[in-house]
Amino acid sequence: MSTISATWGRINLVSERRRIASDIAAKRGQLARSISELEEKLDVSKQSKLAGERITASYQRNPVPWWIGAGVVGVVIVSAVAWAVFGDD
Numbered sequence: 001m002s003t004i005s006a007t008w009g010r011i012n013l014v015s016e017r018r019r020i021a022s023d024i025a026a027k028r029g030q031l032a033r034s035i036s037e038l039e040e041k042l043d044v045s046k047q048s049k050l051a052g053e054r055i056t057a058s059y060q061r062n063p064v065p066w067w068i069g070a071g072v073v074g075v076v077i078v079s080a081v082a083w084a085v086f087g088d089d
Contacts, residue, residue, distance in 0.1 A: 040046065059066050
């Protein structure tokens with residue numbers, strides 16, 4: 001009986017080691033994917049290119065909000081300059 005239980009013990013250890021090795025391999029794969037995703041998000045030139053593409057697509061779909069925004073920015077700038085020039089300092 002002791003040889004049978006020792007054999008089963010070894011088989012259980014081997015299967016447990018295989019399971020652990022498989023888990024480690026899966027975690028390494030997940031870590032590699034996470035690192036790749038982080039590197040992609042931290043690539044400034046690539047992100048600026050994507051932002052430019054999104055802005056261009058947004059403007060092409062509907063330019064009215066962009067014109068309104070530009071008008072608001074223009075009014076704010078003119079108001080700030082007028083306040084600085086004609087203010088009661």
